[in-house]
């Protein structure tokens with residue numbers, strides 16, 4: 058059975074793709090099928106040989122759960138000296154009884170259960186042909202294929218079988234180990250960061266490992282687990298359903314499809330539910346069309362994800378690029394593999410590992426994609442907090458930011474017993490500038506004055522816009538006399554030369570108040586005093602600095 062889907066599709070096809078006979082076979086084989094179901098004696102005696110019909114492609118592929126007889130012949134004689142082995146590739150949950158030349162008893166093999174032969178890898182079922190195989194001499198095999206898994210047939214030397222087994226085991230270890238490791242990593246990220254997307258990604262990858270292990274018989278390397286899960290052919294379908302559900306939950310969440318692509322989201326959910334129903338429906342019906350329809354629904358789901366990714370890319374969303382990068386290679390390889398398994402063309406041998414490799418790559422891309430999303434969120438948050446702490450018009454600190462700064466400086470001054478002064482200033486007759494030249498010029502005037510004054514401050518001084526045309530300067534580690542000098546400096550920075558804005562030239566000046574923090578004084582009390590100093594400057598005729606000497610505080614410190 059060709060069990061298709063997103064990653065599930067890939068997994069299934071990747072497994073079945075191994076059905077292509079390997080290079081290095083000892084002879085070309087012809088595979089024939091017998092439709093009736095007679096006794097073994099009637100078949101192995103050769104009386105029914107004429108009724109066997111050759112199949113194209115040399116693959117045993119059975120679409121009914123009923124056991125069937127097959128005949129395998131070689132086009133040339135294979136000597137016993139070559140240690141020939143009959144290999145049935147990627148058998149899944151098929152059970153095979155084989156009558157080999159020179160033996161009257163059948164040999165039964167399956168990847169899982171009592172007939173498993175642990176002497177070979179899960180690449181295929183291997184039957185030794187100790188007495189060799191003369192050209193045209195039939196090997197009869199009786200195949201029970203509960204899930205319609207196709208098996209390519211080849212006759213290989215024992216040396217080639219071992220060599221291919223070693224390579225197969227290495228690739229499986231890399232693949233399953235890589236997926237399991239990535240799933241654990243994703244789980245770790247979820248626990249550490251709390252982003253649920255990692256949990257869904259991890260579950261999807263664990264389900265992929267489960268599928269590989271149960272569909273291809275690798276689970277037999279862990280006997281306790283194999284005994285627990287048994288060799289039920291329907292188990293991989295449960296894993297594929299899990300892969301589909303977790304992949305869809307992960308992808309729709311990652312691409313925010315619910316909010317951004319609600320129609321596609323609804324269709325995808327519909328596909329997933331339908332697919333799950335059809336996959337689970339194989340428990341109730343053995344009809345061939347049930348998994349076939351399930352696979353078609355699954356393919357539709359895969360195509361919908363591709364559409365969503367392309368749509369995301371067109372909207373210049375980063376998640377779209379990541380999904381496309383992970384999905385497109387898988388889809389291309391999938392199509393190549395489908396064509397290959399359908400007999401349309403033959404791809405290079407490395408394609409067998411390319412699909413699972415693409416799956417691993419997709420997992421990696423999604424891990425990076427999730428980190429990228431988190432990074433983006435952090436950047437957005439930093440930007441928002443930066444914006445909140447900066448006054449957009451003047452570039453000075455915002456009122457909450459300068460308030461916090463003042464509070465922190467007051468606390469530090471009291472703790473470390475160091476001086477602190479503040480300067481509070483206001484543009485003189487700013488209303489008149491607004492009225493005469495308009496608000497736009499007024500804004501520019503505010504901007505220029507903030508810039509001129511900021512340039513006269515030290516790096517550890519802070520300038521913030523208190524509101525309207527009022528600005529507050531916090532001068533840490535500064536006594537009143539020094540602060541008076543700074544205030545004079547600020548005043549002259551503005552009235553030293555006229556402002557030139559949009560062709561208008563006009564004078565501007567500041568009125569400033571200065572105050573030094575007194576012992577035990579709170580930030581609010583200090584502000585009251587500096588405000589009074591500013592008011593005094595205004596009252597005395599503007600364009601001047603008034604200093605307030607420290608007073609003994611009566612209230613609790615802030």
Ligand SMILES: Nc1nc2c(ncn2[C@@H]2O[C@H](COP(=O)(O)OP(=O)(O)OP(=O)(O)O)[C@@H](O)[C@H]2O)c(=O)[nH]1
Pocket residue numbers: 450483484485486487488489491495496497498499500503524525526595599
């Ligand atoms: N262009 C502009 N004007 C503003 C802004 N915020 C406040 N204002 C104006 O600034 C003026 C402040 O006026 P006041 O401080 O009350 O008085 P003043 O004209 O500066 O006179 P004195 O302070 O007494 O010298 C008001 O007309 C406000 O509308 C702003 O962001 N842009």
